[in-house]
Amino acid sequence: MTTVTEALRPIGPDIWLAEGPEVRFYGVPVATRMTVVRLACGGLWLHSPVAPSPALHDALDALGPVRHLVAPNRFHHGALGAWVAAYPDAVLHEAPGLGVRRPDLRFDAALGSSPAAAWADTLDQTIFGPSWYFDEVVFHHRASRTLILTDLIMNLDGRRYGPALRWLGRLDGALAPTGGVPRTYRWSLTDRVAARRVAEMLIAWAPERVVFAHGAWFERDGTARLARAFEWLVGRPDAQSGPRTDANPDPHPDHPSAGRSRGRAWRPVACG
Numbered sequence: 266m267t268t269v270t271e272a273l274r275p276i277g278p279d280i281w282l283a284e285g286p287e288v289r290f291y292g293v294p295v296a297t298r299m300t301v302v303r304l305a306c307g308g309l310w311l312h313s314p315v316a317p318s319p320a321l322h323d324a325l326d327a328l329g330p331v332r333h334l335v336a337p338n339r340f341h342h343g344a345l346g347a348w349v350a351a352y353p354d355a356v357l358h359e360a361p362g363l364g365v366r367r368p369d370l371r372f373d374a375a376l377g378s379s380p381a382a383a384w385a386d387t388l389d390q391t392i393f394g395p396s397w398y399f400d401e402v403v404f405h406h407r408a409s410r411t412l413i414l415t416d417l418i419m420n421l422d423g424r425r426y427g428p429a430l431r432w433l434g435r436l437d438g439a440l441a442p443t444g445g446v447p448r449t450y451r452w453s454l455t456d457r458v459a460a461r462r463v464a465e466m467l468i469a470w471a472p473e474r475v476v477f478a479h480g481a482w483f484e485r486d487g488t489a490r491l492a493r494a495f496e497w498l499v500g501r502p503d504a505q506s507g508p509r510t511d512a513n514p515d516p517h518p519d520h521p522s523a524g525r526s527r528g529r530a531w532r533p534v535a536c537g
């Protein structure tokens with residue numbers, strides 16, 4: 266039988282990572298990663314679920330009941346159907362812009378710029394954007410000081426690609442060892458002032474670890490590496506003016522986190 270640590274790697278108190286199968290993103294093969302957090306009530310919170318497997322199900326079931334399935338941006342939804350089928354009682358959370366792409370899924374709640382009551386005692390939350398490409402819901406696991414990103418930062422192993430893809434990846438700023446926010450995404454931001462406020466807040470959370478879905482995540486020195494990744498937006502740390510703030514800026518006041526848009530009545534979200 267597969268042990269928990271084979272399918273789920275613990276990286277701190279009540280937080281694990283699962284490495285998923287490779288997927289193709291616009292034709293580029295990329296590895297995938299899921300983050301699992303055990304909430305204070307004991308329920309499991311699955312971020313960006315990767316393709317499930319019997320070993321992964323066994324490992325999760327040994328940790329606790331799966332209560333929340335979180336789709337953090339409009340691209341990370343490929344495995345959601347399988348997870349909903351496996352855990353029909355789990356609450357399915359929708360990122361901005363995802364509902365229209367997956368009308369076949371019944372989302373129970375919309376992710377907003379502040380944490381849902383079910384995990385407010387465990388996770389910080391905001392939305393990075395706005396962008397015409399995608400907005401991403403970002404989380405911070407306080408107990409382990411882990412920032413949980415999805416596509417905002419990539420750190421891909423260029424040795425896996427041919428010369429053309431490697432050249433493109435380097436041009437995009439998405440290759441190891443430093444990785445970064447892909448330039449194609451930087452150009453998509455429609456309000457840099459709002460995005461900068463969010464980036465400053467992520468840095469102010471002072472994470473030790475920064476997890477993301479594609480490539481070698483930052484296992485230590487998270488705040489410094491995060492600041493370097495966002496230097497194009499916030500400037501160098503020693504050149505920034507004015508105090509940073511922990512107040513959660515909300516560049517998405519119209520996101521239907523309260524169930525206002527599209528006339529939906531969202532399902533009440535309980536912890537576990």
Ligand SMILES: [Fe+2]
Nearest residue numbers: 340415416478
């Ligand atoms: Fe992705």
